[in-house]
Amino acid sequence: MGLLSDPNRRRALISLLTRLNAPICVVCYMAGVAWFMGLAFEPFTLRTYMSENAMGSTMVEERFPAGERALATGREFSAHKKKVGGMPVDWLVKTMQARGLEVFTQRFSRTLPFPDENKERYLVKGTNVYGILRAPRAPRTEALVLSAPCTPGDNNNQAVGLLLGLAQYFRNQVYWAKDIIFLVNEHDLIGMQAWLEGYHHTNTTGMDWSPLQGRGGSIQAALSLELSSDVITSLDLVLEGLNGQLPNLDLANLFYAFCQKIGVLCTIQGKLQRNDWDSVSGYSHSVQTMMLMVMKQASGRPWGDHGLFLRYHIEAATIKGINSFRQYKSDTTTIGRLLEGMYRKLNNLLERLHQSYFFYLMPSLSHFVSIGYYMPVIDYILLLICALDLWVQLATPPPRTEDGVADTEQMSSPGVLSVLTPLVISHLTGVEVAVEHFPVSETEAVVLTAIAIYTAGLALPHNTHRLLSGEGTEQGWKVLKLVAVLYLAVLLGCTALINFSLGFILALTLVPVAAFVTPHVPKILSAFILVILSPACTLLFSVFFFQELQEMPVSFIDGWMLFLSVISQGILDHSLYGSLVYPLIALLVYPCWLLFWNILFWK
């Protein structure tokens, strides 16, 4: 007899599950959290290694000589930028042509749904300038991209100068098998989005751009450069892209290998690597680095200009030059050599980078945790949900036919109705997402309206009971809880697959909610806990935690302002680049939480 089909065995299992339900839930949750914390422990991680055969080791001779000239070009660029008061398009076109590239420009314009207070822009108009270095002997089927954003003020001039210096050096070499596109984009992410859309002939975000006159074949890899000082002490690698997508780990491995060869200090998340993994402070350092990556990935926004390439299956990363207070400094020639080496190796590629991992976490630049190792975290936590789900199912006594059909109807109807109402509320919140139709143009107004609707949902249970025809029975809330728990499980599972960090953070707070909420727990206390664990408060705490991790703690007022700006950025990211975090939270996670709120106030 099977384990589940034997009625005696089944009854034994059911009683086991109902008796031990609470311990099972707690153990699963703790196991998940402990596994996650263990991921940062160095003996559990793997060292990074180059997986792509065609790239080989760092076996290349870098000979880039012209660092000083690149800096001079950067200074010229800065002067022209000040003179024009924006992007010096003509000067850039002339300089790139002088270096032997095929130069093209692209205009774009976009009206934001409401003003962006962080970057102070509302009606955005700009021009991208890019030059293509044609490979001397190869067919024009593949390309590599090197880009530097043109930011207002004194930032990034050296990056553009280095880009132009490298362009001149690369033009004199014969060994290029792919075209190299040197791109200077205006208005950072918006310009990059316009350029990528124009290059790939897609129009997903409703931006207005002029078509590209020149093209270079399918892009195999891209690097974005941010350099604001003449000398640097370290290079930071930024990997997180739109919707938490990451480039292939081989790109990070390539960067790390060259850093070691050339002798430049390299960091990830701005944190330097430590060797003392067996000490507490060493371990907490890796945990902090990993948590920073998790937070950045969960936010779903691109953390560098490279983040938008990933959607087109182009491996891209951003390299930032950091000048802090250290004695050993590297000059522009060294950075140029590092980039030259990386590009020569990328030139050897025969196909897109695909041999290494696409899903990973990095507690440091030389160690990584692949998806096979971090997925059990979500598995444990979802196991908890399965346990809950089974428990609820089994605790509901099966409908006995002698009770009559009316009972079952009464059981199911409150469930269906009570699910409908939160969905209506969530649609109202979802209207916030389509803010173009809102006559508001103030950031604060939009954000505060979103929060207001969120809070209004808290009053839902009182309204639900007026809408319900019958009395809420004892079975009603159990059915609702079953539906809610299933919904949460599916939601978290799917989110964790696409964006593990987001799924994990949501699971951390929502799964205990799912576990303990019943109408019979003390109402005031559990209402308070439920609000603390709601998505909005999770976001608030994450903001504070993020600032702590970056060693820039903020006061409460600043934190609150940061929280509001995070919400507005979320809405803007969605409308400008198609980020999915805000719609996910507004349309799916919040109604799920509302269902649990309903259960709490079930009469």
Place this chain on the structure above:
Amino acid sequence: MKILTFFSLFSTFLSANSINVEENAGQFFSSGHTNNWAVLVCTSRFWFNYRHVANTLSVYRSVKRLGIPDSHIVLMLADDMACNHRNPKPATVFSHKNMELNVYGDDVEVDYRGYEVTVENFLRVLTGRLPPSTPRSKRLLSDDRSNILIYLTGHGGNGFLKFQDSEEISNVELADAFEQMWQKRRYNELLFIIDTCQGASMYERFYSPNLMALASSQVGEDSLSHQPDLAIGVHLMDRYTFYLLEFLEDIHPASKANMKDLFKVCPKSQCVSTPGHRTDLFLRDPGSALITDFFGSVRKVEITMETINLTDLIKEAEQNPMNEKPQKVTYSYVDQLPVSEIIHQKPKQKDWHPPDGFILGLWTLILLVFFKTYGIKHLKHIF
């Protein structure tokens, strides 16, 4: 009288000389071969396999320098490194770093190039089964007096060699191809050199006579590459062929170095892998086989003013009654398949399995007992 003695002595002297020349004529073909061929194959493509092309081209260079002409060399290169877009020095293939030696000179004649290097084409070249339209430069027109050098390089494993990243040739296929060559009398002696990982596995299955084989590494070992050139950005040569090339640079057409010296090329200290060789199928003593027997095209030339009467059968040197018994002309073949064992004996089974009917009967018994105890109505619990 004196004049008569003088004449008789003179005639005896003349006849003795002529007998000597005829005997020398018999010794003329003692090494057994009259022409030399070389089949040099590089089986890998892509830029990072630069070293395999460089390996093959350096052996080509040595072989040509020692006298084998292009018409007797079949050169198969799976990819074009000299004109690859990534080559910083176009039209060159270097074998030594700092660009000391360009093995892709201006007189390299590649017979099979690019996608023409396939297992099928290689085997057709060896066995001679080519379509009638194949040009002479793509054919191995060897006869039973040819000594052939076959050099293979690329990526390999235990028992196979990878061609072009898409197919493999196994050691059994290679052995069978050589057997076909033997039965069709397409070679006199054959030297087989292979420079791949686990190369020794490729000559394990040979069973035709007059084969000598060398490999760069044993089974379970990897053959390593020698030196990278940073300006070009790839490894230039494999270790075994690098030291082979250095050894061959010292050989000139008149040198008397023999195969035993070739076995000493690249010891483990230099090669890291252990080179291996196989001589049990070779009928001569390897010490008597000169390097130039295979790598060069050395013609024996003797100048004589005498006319030699070749109507008599040329007697081989071994038939001199002073030496040992005459050599047998018939050849014996090693059994490829142990046919007698298969037909006349039952195969030995490694583990014992119960007879087939027993298991069926056992399950029937179990089912019967089950249904007897629980009744037929419990069938529904199974389905």
